[in-house]
Amino acid sequence: MCGRFALYSPYPKLSQALRLPLEPEELTPRYNVAPGAWITAVRHPSDDTPLVMDEVWWGYRPHWAKDKAPEPINATIEKVATSNYFRGAFAHHRCLVPADGWYEWLPVDGRKQPHFLCRGDRKPIWLAGIWSERPDGKPGCAILTEPARGVAAEIHSRMPLALDADSLEPWIDPHLTDRETIRHVAHHLPAERITHWPVSTRVNRPGNDNASLIVPA
Incomplete structure (x- = not known):
């Protein structure tokens, strides 16, 4: 699953990675989302x-x-295109959620040890998402x-769908609505690019939010 992540890269770094024209905006570093x-999405x-980068x-x-x-925070790739709850958004309202990494918890000796997972080169990760207008009118x-791949499978059975660079533009193309076409143009980031390390259990409390949370324990 994906229940906690970090986003601390500055806007220019995100813009360069995305290779799409977006208006600059200030982003507050967040280490425990x-x-x-409210989270940043494209x-x-x-x-x-x-195209916008907003919240x-x-x-x-x-x-x-x-x-x-x-009010789920995740949708599985196995059901997102066919579920009555998600399929409309999958066809028409896909988005990208930028992150520098995410957290998962590994059971160790009767306790859960948090790990931080990210790219080995520390570049931003682009997570595939879907969005919809909520009852209050906000997105x-x-x-x-x-299913978790590579070293991520050592920590948890599932992982967020991180897309490779060539998949970013097709994923957020609102005119691309055919389910099979979407599946063929959306490719996940190669598993060998992901690494991880244990971090402090202070990440367990959402109120803790600073760079020390991603320091290896």
Whole structure:
């Protein structure tokens, strides 16, 4: 799954990695982003509007859902294209969530040891997401997950779907709606580019948010 991540790269670094024209904006470094918060995303607000980097709520509940409908933070790649709850967003409202890495917890001797997973070259990671207008009119999103690959499988059975550079533009193309076509143009980041290390259990508390959280324990 993906339930906590960090985003501390400055805007110029993200813009360069994305290779798309976006207006600069200041981003506050965040080392402990938890669900139920506003997060940075890249998306087309509608088919005819330019690409933007703005904030979406990390919690997906489409505007047509009932009050007690679930508000998932993740959607699995196995079901996102066919589930009644997600398939509309998968076809029309895909987004990218930039991150520098994410956290997972490994059971060790009766406790859970947090690990930080990131690219070995420390470049930003682009996580595949879907978004929808929520009942309150604001955008909300879910991050896609897939079975864990490479060293990530040492920590958890699932991981966020991190896309390679050539998949970024097709993923957020609002005119690309066919399920099979999307599957063929969206490729995950090669597993060998991911590394990880144990970090302090201080990350367990969302209120802790500073660079020391990603320092190897």
